[in-house]
Amino acid sequence: MHNSSTQPHSPNPSAEITGLDTLYEIExxxxxxxxxxxxxxxxxxxxxxxDLFYRTVILVILGIAVTFAxxxxxxxxxxxxxxxxxxxxxVFEVLxxxxxxxxxxFSIAVVNDNLTPIGWGPSIMRNLxxxxxxxxxxxxxxxxxxxxxxxxxxxxxxxxxxxxxxRDQAAAPAALPQVTPMAPPRGLQLEDQQxxxxxxxxxxxxxxxxxxxxxxxxxxxxxxxxxxxxxxLHGIGRWLLGARSADxxxxxxDRQVGGQ
Amino acid sequence: MNLDRLAVRARQRSSWExxxxxxxxxxxxxxxxxxxxLLPAAVLFLVLALLFSDSPNWVxxxxxxxxxxxxxxxxxxxxxxxxxxxxxxxEALVQFxxxxxxxxxxxxxxxxxxxxxxxxxxxTVLENARGKARSTRISLLHRKxxxxxxxxxIVGVHVEMILGMGLAALLYLxxxxxxxxxxMPILNDSNATYAWIANGCSLLIMAAVAPxxxxxxFMLYIGRRVDLEAWDIEIxxxxxxxxxxxxxxxxxxxxxxxxTTSTAASLVCALSLLFLTTLAGPxxxxxxxxxxxxxxxxxxxxxxxxxxxxxxxxxxxxxxxFESREYRFPDWFIAFxxxxxxxxxxxxxxxGADEDLSIGPLxxxxxxxxxxxxxxxxxxYLLWHFRDHLRGLLGYRPMKKIAESHTPETLFGLxxxxxxxxxxxxNEVLRLWNAxxxxxxxxxxxxxxxxxxxxxxxxxxxxxxxxAECALxxxxxxxxxxxxxxxxxxxxxxxxxxxxxxxxxxxxxxSTQLENLCTQWQQVFHETDSIRxxxxxxxxxxxxxxxxxx
Numbered sequence: 121m122h123n124s125s126t127q128p129h130s131p132n133p134s135a136e137i138t139g140l141d142t143l144y145e146i147e148x149x150x151x152x153x154x155x156x157x158x159x160x161x162x163x164x165x166x167x168x169x170x171d172l173f174y175r176t177v178i179l180v181i182l183g184i185a186v187t188f189a190x191x192x193x194x195x196x197x198x199x200x201x202x203x204x205x206x207x208x209x210x211v212f213e214v215l216x217x218x219x220x221x222x223x224x225x226f227s228i229a230v231v232n233d234n235l236t237p238i239g240w241g242p243s244i245m246r247n248l249x250x251x252x253x254x255x256x257x258x259x260x261x262x263x264x265x266x267x268x269x270x271x272x273x274x275x276x277x278x279x280x281x282x283x284x285x286x287r288d289q290a291a292a293p294a295a296l297p298q299v300t301p302m303a304p305p306r307g308l309q310l311e312d313q314q315x316x317x318x319x320x321x322x323x324x325x326x327x328x329x330x331x332x333x334x335x336x337x338x339x340x341x342x343x344x345x346x347x348x349x350x351x352x353l354h355g356i357g358r359w360l361l362g363a364r365s366a367d368x369x370x371x372x373x374d375r376q377v378g379g380q
Numbered sequence: 381m382n383l384d385r386l387a388v389r390a391r392q393r394s395s396w397e398x399x400x401x402x403x404x405x406x407x408x409x410x411x412x413x414x415x416x417x418l419l420p421a422a423v424l425f426l427v428l429a430l431l432f433s434d435s436p437n438w439v440x441x442x443x444x445x446x447x448x449x450x451x452x453x454x455x456x457x458x459x460x461x462x463x464x465x466x467x468x469x470x471e472a473l474v475q476f477x478x479x480x481x482x483x484x485x486x487x488x489x490x491x492x493x494x495x496x497x498x499x500x501x502x503x504t505v506l507e508n509a510r511g512k513a514r515s516t517r518i519s520l521l522h523r524k525x526x527x528x529x530x531x532x533x534i535v536g537v538h539v540e541m542i543l544g545m546g547l548a549a550l551l552y553l554x555x556x557x558x559x560x561x562x563x564m565p566i567l568n569d570s571n572a573t574y575a576w577i578a579n580g581c582s583l584l585i586m587a588a589v590a591p592x593x594x595x596x597x598f599m600l601y602i603g604r605r606v607d608l609e610a611w612d613i614e615i616x617x618x619x620x621x622x623x624x625x626x627x628x629x630x631x632x633x634x635x636x637x638x639x640t641t642s643t644a645a646s647l648v649c650a651l652s653l654l655f656l657t658t659l660a661g662p663x664x665x666x667x668x669x670x671x672x673x674x675x676x677x678x679x680x681x682x683x684x685x686x687x688x689x690x691x692x693x694x695x696x697x698x699x700x701x702f703e704s705r706e707y708r709f710p711d712w713f714i715a716f717x718x719x720x721x722x723x724x725x726x727x728x729x730x731x732g733a734d735e736d737l738s739i740g741p742l743x744x745x746x747x748x749x750x751x752x753x754x755x756x757x758x759x760x761y762l763l764w765h766f767r768d769h770l771r772g773l774l775g776y777r778p779m780k781k782i783a784e785s786h787t788p789e790t791l792f793g794l795x796x797x798x799x800x801x802x803x804x805x806x807n808e809v810l811r812l813w814n815a816x817x818x819x820x821x822x823x824x825x826x827x828x829x830x831x832x833x834x835x836x837x838x839x840x841x842x843x844x845x846x847x848a849e850c851a852l853x854x855x856x857x858x859x860x861x862x863x864x865x866x867x868x869x870x871x872x873x874x875x876x877x878x879x880x881x882x883x884x885x886x887x888x889x890x891s892t893q894l895e896n897l898c899t900q901w902q903q904v905f906h907e908t909d910s911i912r913x914x915x916x917x918x919x920x921x922x923x924x925x926x927x928x929x930x
Contacts, residue, residue, distance in 0.1 A: 136385070136387070136464045137387040137408065137461075137464065138385075138386075138387060138464075139388070139389045140387050140388040140389065140401070140404055140405065140408070141388060141389040141391075141401065141404075142397060142400045142401050142404060143389075157397055158400065159396065159400065160396075160399065160400030160403045160404075161403060161535075162396065162399045162400070162403070162531065162532055162535050162596065163396040163399070163400075165535050165538075165539075166531055166535065185743065226396065227394075227396075228396075256546050256549040256550040256553055257542070257545050257546040257548075257549035257550075258542040258545060258546060259542065260542060260543060260546030260549075260550075263539060263542065263543070267403060267407065267592065268407065272400070272403075286394065286396065286397060288394055303684040303689075305680060306679070306680060306683055307624075307627075308620075309620075311616055311619075312616060312619075312620045314616075315612070315613050315616030315617060315620070318610075318612070318613055319610065319613050322610060322613075325607070325608075326608070326609075326610055330609060330610065331610075334610060334613055334614055334617055337614070337617040337618060337620075337621050338617055338620065338621060340621065340624045340625070340628070341620070341624070
């Protein structure tokens with residue numbers, strides 16, 4: 121690592137921050153922990169711009185189409201622009217699982233703050249209050265509120281009790297190294313197992329040297345240094361993923377079901 | 381760099397999530413980062429303001445152009461804060477020259493307008509990479525994150541602009557309406573004082589936004605490194621290693637001899653584990669293990685067997701495939717659109733001028749189809765709306781009542797369905813009367829009348845009507861409906877009164893009176909029967925006549 125000087129300062133433990141993250145965690149009355157990844161101002165602003173672009177395109181096309189109709193056309197155009205401004209997001213959010221086209225483009229979605237799908241009431245509320253977020257110009261209030269509030273909420277979100285969260289598509293299962301699966305030793309906790317599995321799944325992206333470096337950390341587990349140790353770790357990872365023989369490829373299907 | 385003291389949770393993130401995390405980090409240390417950005421910039425701004433006091437816009441432009449210089453101190457501090465290493469403002473300001481030593485010229489000239497500045501700066505400032513090393517490093521880092529980094533830059537530029545305009549708009553909103561201000565001298569640059577105020581505000585806004593921009597790019601860089609170098613895995617592995625070592629020491633300490641050979645023992649243990657797990661078939665357990673090491677081997681061997689591993693087969697329902705989520709136009713839709721285009725294109729053939737405007741025929745086709753749908757639905761609506769008039773014109777009786785009214789099955793507790801009546805009503809009434817069941821007899825007679833009125837004469841009785849109201853209704857109905865003869869109305873009035881006396885006052889009629897009613901009943905309803913038959917006959921004749929006419 122090229123990072124510059126690591127001076128031996130005596131750390132002040134009270135000032136230390138650990139585990140800073142953008143996760144939003146709630147517990148249901150049934151005792152189930154739900155976790156969601158909050159979406160911050162940057163993707164949200166971009167998603168809004170995409171929606172604004174779509175709306176503008178619709179209005180421009182409509183504007184050209186209604187020029188034949190004279191004053192009646194202007195009236196129609198104004199009506200439709202009103203509806204688009206206020207109800208385009210509402211309709212999409214409620215009927216398309218919290219995603220307007222712009223939000224879909226950035227894989228984010230609106231949910232209630234208990235992570236249930238958003239309904240008509242909250243959606244109308246948060247979209248009508250975009251007016252407050254717009255003040256004094258160009259969504260200044262919204263940008264400041266999003267940046268400063270704990271859960272990246274703008275004023276409309278605060279009023280309606282909603283959040284915007286990331287909703288990425290699950291990645292396709294990666295190809296695994298073809299090594300013989302072997303049983304892990306005793307005493308591996310869930311987190312350790314997850315780390316080993318993660319190493320195996322990312323073996324295609326990480327360099328071989330870096331993987332060996334990581335495997336050397338676990339020499340007490342693998343019992344061998346260098347490449348053999350890494351292979352053994354891969355074997356343990358495959359075993360943990362459910363493979364029991366070298367050409368056992370059930371894993372990807374299993375995980376898809378289990379992961380949903 | 382000590383990964384154990386990382387202030388953020390190390391996990392794989394998407395680019396957008398990394399930027400969000402950067403916002404979070406910048407918010408934590410915003411005051412310090414903004415101050416460190418602002419101090420050098422403000423000094424420069426003031427010096428330039430004194431030197432070139434008559435060109436305020438060039439001064440702010442110079443400060444804006446030198447942004448890459450000012451971005452480096454917040455970045456340095458953010459990188460320390462990420463590993464929970466404290467750094468005071470004084471310490472940081474001392475490093476200003478050192479931080480700007482690498483590649484400052486490149487960043488101020490050909491890289492000044494780079495869209496990925498916040499993302500690339502850490503390579504320069506923290507890794508001190510330049511030249512070829514830098515370009516290979518950058519190309520590796522850019523592979524997944526360049527897109528998000530550029531968008532971060534674009535958003536940053538726009539947020540700065542929006543906040544500037546927002547501040548101006550806020551001031552304008554707050555001005556009292558009575559205050560009449562001549563805007564022109566402020567808006568054009570002739571008034572230097574206002575320009576200086578405006579530029580000072582822009583400087584403050586730049587300093588306020590800079591921490592978020594710098595930290596967003598920095599966390600994007602960190603996220604990419606977590607991805608490439610598997611920091612999250614390393615942290616977990618180190619924790620696991622520390623735990624294993626601690627356990628090793630605990631078990632080794634009681635045996636004074638094993639102290640130095642702890643690693644060797646673990647090696648032996650793991651090797652034998654490998655040996656045993658590769659053996660096929662379960663091994664018989666040995667109870668006599670000589671040393672703790674041997675017994676550990678035994679334990680591992682037993683635990684590796686299938687009995688200690690739960691294998692579950694989970695079956696559940698899921699959607700068969702998710703491909704249908706992608707929008708794909710069905711064939712019929714394409715065919716429909718082509719048909720529409722053809723429809724609109726027909727009219728344009730003679731003109732030939734609008735051929736290059738491809739949307740024209742489609743639009744015309746859509747409008748044509750819409751107009752046709754509108755016209756057809758209008759005709760259908762008119763037909764439906766005036767259906768009674770049309771019916772009258774064609775010579776049919778209006779069927780409004782039957783269509784609209786929902787005939788009740790019981791009235792004031794009496795069953796008025798036709799099925800509940802005996803075939804010969806009057807005989808049954810007389811039989812009951814003679815058997816001494818006067819109330820039942822009267823009830824049946826009244827009930828039969830109601831039922832007949834409903835089913836034959838379409839009297840619109842409702843559940844909530846009383847007997848008197850029913851009689852009134854029949855009287856009113858008689859004025860409109862010729863089928864209700866005066867005799868019938870009169871009879872029904874009389875019957876109602878008699879029934880009310882029987883039902884509520886318990887005063888049965890005389891026997892002769894009842895017999896009278898029975899004969900009247902037969903007359904009234906049978907006569908109307910025959911009248912109706914005649915009517916129907918006449919109607920059929922008229923139909924035939926109409927058919928003959930054309």
